[in-house]
Amino acid sequence: MLRAGGAVSRGYGAVEAIRARRRQQDWALRKARRETQLVSKRLLRELQDDGEEMETREPSVTQEEVSQLYQRIQHGSEDRLAALQSLCQLLHLAEAQKMFVSLENSIHVLIGLFTSNLASVQLKAAQCLLRLSHADDPNVSLVCLPATPYLLTYLSGQSAKFTEQCLYILGNLAAENKAVRNQLLLQGVVQALAGCLQSPHGAVVEAAAYSLSQLLQAKEAREKIVPAVLEASLTPRLIELLDLDSELGMPTAVECAWCLHYIVSSGVASECVISQGILHQAVTLLIALGRAIDSGATTDGVELLIYPVVRCLGNLTASRDATPLADCGLLPALSSIISKFLPTQPSVSRECLWLLNNLTVGEERFCSAFLKYNLVPVLLQLIPFCGGINTLVLTLLGNIAEMGPELCEKLLQHREIFSALCTSMRTADTEAVRLALEVLHLILMHCAQACVEFANQNGVEALEAIQYNSNKEISVRANFLMDRYFADKAV
Template identity: 45%
Template sequence: MWGGRRQRPGPSGVEELRARRREREAALRRARRQEQLLSKRLLREDSAAEHGEGEAEPAPDPLSEDEALELLRGLQRGSEDRRSCLGRLRRALRHRESQQRFVRLDGSIRTLVGLFTGSLGELQLGAARCLHELSCGDPPVAEACLPFTPYLLTYLAGHSLELTELCLYTLGNLVVESQAVRRQLLLQGIIPVLASCSQSPHEAVLEGVGYVLSQLLQAKEAPMEIIPLVLSSALPQQMLRRLQGGLGAGAGAAVEFAWCLHYITCSHTANRELLALGALPALTELLLHLATDIPPEAPEGLELLVSPVLRSLSSLLAEPAGAEGQLQDHRLLVALFLLLQSFHQQQPFVVQEGLWLLNNLTAEEPFFCSALLCLDLLPALLQLLPCSQMASLLVLTVLCNVAGQGPAYCQQLHQQQALPLLLPTLLLPDPSLVGQCLELLHLLFLHWPEAAEDFVRQGGHQALERHQSSPELQERAGALLGMLGTPLAACSP
């Protein structure tokens, strides 16, 4: 708590300020957490185009019991009509009811496994497409596909690009709903197989590898059971290598691998290992590359790459080892503000991610606090205040980081006209924003008393008095009014 009229807090007061800031940042991190981006993907459009089928072709009605049995018998008879039966079955399996009826039939999965592992390429692809449809089903349907998993992993090393891609996305779909499937795949060696596939020269295969890995890394058991296996493989090095190539190496794979790194870093179980592998400079170079090449209007979809890169950098810098080894490169600040300028209109959530990174860069780091002021980036930062409630809170937190560096920094904040933009914040009804603004004012008045005099001249005294009746803010507002006692007397006639 702040003392009544003290203008210079002792050591305990400073520690309380730091503790309050740490608590507030922890609350901000909790508020920032979003739902995981688990999803299932279908390659249906690709196979439809290959067979001359229209993308808008309506799916047939769900299979009845008799129709499902008839299709199964057609596949089992060994007739030359099996290719046609597989096509009809694939279209029918777009319905959940048809999936459930088919997998309940005795011998249905065994028959598909036989066709999938056979020597006839067309039938193998047809069975793979049927399995791909089943992989998007409910958990019981996914678990019915367990007999396929060793063959799916085996065929990832095959020569058919289409079959490899189908196997990857089928595996990615299967791991979503069932922990039993994930455990079986881990025992069957999915991580080493993915590491081998990550060396493929084909963009489609790399994107599929990233998709499977991102699904695995979002599992609840990932921190303890999956991430250690990933770190012991060559996958982290491969991901960082692909990201260093930027969009030139393929946008799809870069996006998937960036999200993979985010899921690893946000688990807080492997960040030291990633730092040792050079993740910080690799991601920094990627951010610099993106900011340099970005057009005046950010292309659609670029935020899907920028967002996980910003998040991963924020998480790595939050580690003590990350703060020690971070690159003191002012270009990173310039790149960050270029990206914020490009995204703040259409993709405001990217602004929040960028501000989180800026907060972690400036927290107890004089280099970036000084660079923010010397590069004249403060006006651009202050322009982000009205973007959103979270953005405003983060901007104020960054300003607190700067002001906490001492008198010289507070003098520059004062000279660059930060006060006039803070006064409207004091009139807002949001206690969290006002509270953060009060903390910033406390640091400014503490280190640069001239700011307090200017604050009084601009009517700030009355703005503080508004909060003396607020249970959440009255003590801090009263402490600030106490600090204003001497400047107020000096300014009175």
């Protein structure tokens, strides 16, 4: 959870109210992390290219054109394969999708070709089904539902390309509604995906993990899907694939990381996945990423892997003792990631700061390690940034300062800390001002010499300026600090 520490509010007279508000904010944050739905659908790369080509040369389609293609397919003409190829291209267009599914028995004919004993016809029919499953209109994509028994059966086939397409169709359908997911569960989708995750083909494993993630992010995942995944023993394989050096590639690791994030955030299996080694694997991966960043060896899209791994680790450490990780190099790695992505991907930095807050709250060893690795200057450079960056930094500084005199004295060795706090107090961000006052109070309370240093850096003037802030809570806190520590310096 995120907090700046209970001792911050000492002397303000409304301790319990402030703590209650903080607990409510913590709960809301955890709920948001758990329930954020990242529903998406996916096409194979070559189908995306076909669609881009269609956009440039065929912006619209007529009912007659779709009907003629359907007739060529339906009557088994010699150019059926070419007709399927043309239909697949047309099904990139939403209007063509609706026209095709409105034709009598069209989906049953397509499924019939999908179950053909001609591999080339099967593959093209699968591409058409994939197009339909990718439709924005759920009424279109759901016409593929009768194909699910065949899709699951073909997952054990010999063609990796065909298996991959079947997996993406299943994943797209799983995103639609609860009834679809219930049907897939009854048909044994989890067990089928377990087999695909063991495939030697990276594209198949990636597609299987994608389909699994579509199931796991459903609202009913906690009650139905996560238990089925645990029963099928999928989590050890997912954890194993969190590896940059895996021959299956980074995209596979990304999909497996999202699966693990959804499993962990469900709250059902945290201890189970911890016992299977997820903490070690996630930390090892982040350290490797940090080193790659420091050496300039990172690859494009690595942030797609950082997101789910950091979220997964953050949720795990929010509810358990994280001190065994304190000396493993995780903090410098997160610091490198924050610095790397702040200019271009600030949301990555925000995720890492959230994890750092979870690691340091109430954890003296982690707070000490933060100072040991000299990471405070990195934090202070982030103070001017908005969008939640500054408030997370101030909260983290509060976690460290709450540990007492020894760590506060080490914070004071960074003379720019008071300048950073004053910068925060001058902003229009009410939450940043409140947190800056809390951190300042902790430091002043624990270190007598801090009052002199703060005054020497013109901090008193900044404090006086917000004594008459329109926000009553900020005004009360500023007046309290002036009265307690600088009464003799008031103008």
